[in-house]
Amino acid sequence: RAKERGNTYRFFTPEMNREVTRRLHLEEGLRAAICASQLTLYFQPIHRNGDGIVGFEALVRWVHPGEGLVLPGDFITLAEETGIIVPLGAMVLLKACHMLSHLQRHGCSNLYLSVNISPRQFDDPFFESKVAEALEKYKVDPRGLKLEMTEGVFIRNPVDASLRINDLKTRFPGLTFMIDDFGTGFSSFSYLSKLPVDVIKIDQTFISGLDQEHNRKIVKGIINLVKSLDLDVVAEGVQNLEHVEYLEKHGCYQHQGYYYYKPMTADELLHVLWEQNHH
Ligand code: C2E
Ligand code: CA
Ligand code: CA
Ligand code: CA
16 A cells, blocks of 8 residues: 555654554444443442442543553543543443433432543534433433543633533533543632533542642642532542541542542442441
């Protein structure tokens, strides 16, 4: 092919060629993965002091026939760039609602499931109908579903994003929205107070950096901000008892992280819940 097109490739170094090939290969594989149902959800519990597990975050994994379990860090960015995130995200929503309906039918209707929504997925004009389809297909009580989005989604067009979110919340009472990775963007107090979000998730870099004074100040500041706006707060990346104690001392009681649990399969989730209910 290179021969046929003469010097078409003269600006590409061999490394660039390899990178292009790798990406094309990954892209093809990812499209096939959606069709072949190689995508699966893992679930990481969110723990609240006194209550135990109060919810789970759904985290996608690619069960690759050759490579084993592939983490989202290796394919979500490409999925975003190529638009594959739209069908991928729709599949994640369906799988998450399936799990949620199972929990709601088996005496765990107080638990919530939170699902990551990428910017490109939210921008899709059919986003609302995909959320509706997943909730309706499995007859899920929307009070159990939380959608996590990063600040970037709101910053680009806050008025439009707020309108669309409010529409969904009206249509599905109890459905809530969460800002993920909070603190890494540029949210101001006034901006945050205008958004129709209910929960703030403190980014894990601040939690893992709690041994440093400036991170302690940031975390304390975020918790105070969130409380003054009457929002809920979750800390992620909680890895040790010092993290737990610092967060609780300042009023953040919902924790997610390796200190409690790593992401787990659906079977493990049911096992962990069973144990919690029998102790
Ligand atoms: P995220 O939304 O910030 O999710 C939290 C990530 O931190 C997860 O990585 C989780 O396994 C990891 N984590 C949780 N607790 C700890 C801890 O104590 N220590 C450390 N070091 N890590 C912890 P994961 O599953 O690899 O996901 C990475 C990112 O991929 C997610 O970050 C999210 O941005 C994206 N992602 C995952 N699933 C989906 C999905 O279904 N849709 C979309 N659009 N993005 C997803
Ligand atoms: Ca998340
Ligand atoms: Ca996060
Ligand atoms: Ca993150």
